[in-house]
Amino acid sequence: MSNLNKKLIIAFFSVxxxxxxxxxxxxxxxxxxxNNLPLITEIPAFELENFDGKSFTEANLDNQITVASFIFxxxxxxxxxxxxxxxxxxKRFAESDELQFISxxxxxxxxxxxxxxxxxxxxxxxxxxxxxRGSIDDVVELSQDGFxxxxxxxxxxxxxxxxxxxxxxxxxxxxxxxxxxxxxxxxNDIVTLIKQG
Amino acid sequence: MKKQLFFKSxxxxxxxxxLLIFVGGLxxxxxxxxxxxxxxxxxxxxxxxxxxxQIPSYIDPTAFNIVLAWIEYGNRSLGxxxxxxxxxxxxxxxxxxRKEAKLFVSAILxxxxxxxxxxxxxxxxxxxxxxxxxxxxxxxxxxLVSVLSxxxxxxxxxxxxxxxxNLEGNKTLSNSLILLWILxxxxxxxxxxxxxxxxxxxxxxxxLSKGELLNALDSYKYxxxxxxxxxxxxxxxxxxxxxxxxxxxxxxxxxxxxGMIIIQIFLxxxxxxxxxxxxxxxxxxxxxxxxxxxxxxLYNCISNEQSK
Numbered sequence: 224m225s226n227l228n229k230k231l232i233i234a235f236f237s238v239x240x241x242x243x244x245x246x247x248x249x250x251x252x253x254x255x256x257x258n259n260l261p262l263i264t265e266i267p268a269f270e271l272e273n274f275d276g277k278s279f280t281e282a283n284l285d286n287q288i289t290v291a292s293f294i295f296x297x298x299x300x301x302x303x304x305x306x307x308x309x310x311x312x313x314k315r316f317a318e319s320d321e322l323q324f325i326s327x328x329x330x331x332x333x334x335x336x337x338x339x340x341x342x343x344x345x346x347x348x349x350x351x352x353x354x355x356r357g358s359i360d361d362v363v364e365l366s367q368d369g370f371x372x373x374x375x376x377x378x379x380x381x382x383x384x385x386x387x388x389x390x391x392x393x394x395x396x397x398x399x400x401x402x403x404x405x406x407x408x409x410x411n412d413i414v415t416l417i418k419q420g
Numbered sequence: 421m422k423k424q425l426f427f428k429s430x431x432x433x434x435x436x437x438x439l440l441i442f443v444g445g446l447x448x449x450x451x452x453x454x455x456x457x458x459x460x461x462x463x464x465x466x467x468x469x470x471x472x473x474q475i476p477s478y479i480d481p482t483a484f485n486i487v488l489a490w491i492e493y494g495n496r497s498l499g500x501x502x503x504x505x506x507x508x509x510x511x512x513x514x515x516x517x518r519k520e521a522k523l524f525v526s527a528i529l530x531x532x533x534x535x536x537x538x539x540x541x542x543x544x545x546x547x548x549x550x551x552x553x554x555x556x557x558x559x560x561x562x563x564l565v566s567v568l569s570x571x572x573x574x575x576x577x578x579x580x581x582x583x584x585x586n587l588e589g590n591k592t593l594s595n596s597l598i599l600l601w602i603l604x605x606x607x608x609x610x611x612x613x614x615x616x617x618x619x620x621x622x623x624x625x626x627x628l629s630k631g632e633l634l635n636a637l638d639s640y641k642y643x644x645x646x647x648x649x650x651x652x653x654x655x656x657x658x659x660x661x662x663x664x665x666x667x668x669x670x671x672x673x674x675x676x677x678x679g680m681i682i683i684q685i686f687l688x689x690x691x692x693x694x695x696x697x698x699x700x701x702x703x704x705x706x707x708x709x710x711x712x713x714x715x716x717x718l719y720n721c722i723s724n725e726q727s728k
Contacts, residue, residue: 227672242703245442245699249449249699251487252450252452252488252491255486255487255488259485315626318627319627396482398480398482399480403548405482407454407548407549407623408454408482408483410623410626411626413626414626414627417627
């Protein structure tokens with residue numbers, strides 16, 4: 224009997240300890256999500272053109288969380304998957320007005336405004352996704368010096384990463400645009416950023 | 421002596437398995453399931469990396485979060501430990517108890533279950549945490565602790581034959597316990613159904629608050645509460661039948677079941693009114709897993725007629 228009581232006390236104590244461990248772990252996990260979105264670098268000034276002819280500059284990044292990608296419309300490998308994934312995120316966050324998407328073409332010779340417009344119809348279902356073009360030199364410079372992403376042997380050699388940019392033009396994280404797990408991660412990080420305000 | 425050895429080994433395996441269910445629940449509530457994107461290793465390493473430089477070039481380092489990696493890896497390591505403890509149990513069973521069908525079969529079955537669940541864990545990770553598979557992972561764990569609890573009580577009875585000798589079997593009570601176990605399993609399935617649907621809705625609608633998520637669920641969430649109260653009445657009935665039992669362990673388990681069901685209802689309602697605080701979720705799941713094992717132990721305590 225007293226033996227059993229002793230065991231009971233040990234049991235209750237263990238559950239209590241487990242509770243504290245649980246609380247601590249959950250708190251650490253929550254904190255780590257925020258800490259895992261460091262300020263990487265600020266996007267420099269740039270000027271590109273949307274498919275509707277309007278200019279799009281770094282100022283358009285202000286007060287919006289932005290998901291960015293480099294693509295070209297004739298690309299058959301990664302770009303369709305990346306764009307499908309961005310379309311998925313666009314749909315899931317359709318009710319938010321704090322989120323926008325930009326896709327910058329690495330093949331401006333072929334990707335005229337009209338081509339980009341047709342391409343956008345395939346993937347975008349809201350007017351918060353901008354398909355941008357500029358001179359190839361500007362695009363290379365922006366990719367390499369602005370986003371720190373390789374841009375050799377364009378158009379094919381563009382990066383397949385998606386870039387998460389916060390409301391103050393800061394790059395917060397990169398995601399492999401073709402990997403499901405990374406898209407889930409990106410989705411969670413967007414929620415974290417939106418909640419932070 | 422041999423029986424003692426089997427019993428102790430079964431108890432250790434059972435306790436470790438319950439701990440594993442706790443840690444597994446912790447992985448789910450803290451959202452650490454993708455902490456290691458590969459399997460069985462974590463970022464290509466047997467010991468998870470402690471900084472980004474240790475990640476091999478073929479894995480994208482942006483997915484790396486040291487805290488989540490170690491939480492996920494804790495679950496895997498404990499799983500391996502449970503596997504080893506069950507292997508020890510099987511060695512004892514094969515060596516000494518080949519002719520004791522109850523002990524032998526339960527040991528083998530637990531080994532099959534733990535291996536299957538380890539493999540399922542790999543599939544869970546490669547599916548990027550498909551909510552159905554995550555729930556199935558937990559259901560298999562519940563089956564594992566059921567079998568292990570059975571191994572515990574059957575070996576305990578072999579050691580203490582005289583204690584159970586004079587216990588009179590009671591058909592109604594045994595049947596009530598079977599009913600209680602089945603209903604609790606159904607209740608757990610409903611609960612995991614709610615959780616699965618919450619996660620599915622949340623993936624498609626990442627901006628919904630937890631309260632809105634609950635509202636978005638089908639009406640069968642009410643059935644979960646309704647069945648919860650049914651379980652309460654059934655366990656009160658069982659408790660009144662056991663109150664005067666001559667065996668202390670039987671009385672104790674009766675109180676445990678009743679108390680645990682009351683705690684579960686309390687935790688469940690807390691989750692609705694306070695929008696699913698994570699720690700409550702964790703203990704709500706874990707408590708239900710204890711009921712599954714404890715009812716099996718109690719049933720085999722009082723259903724003694726077949727044993728020699």
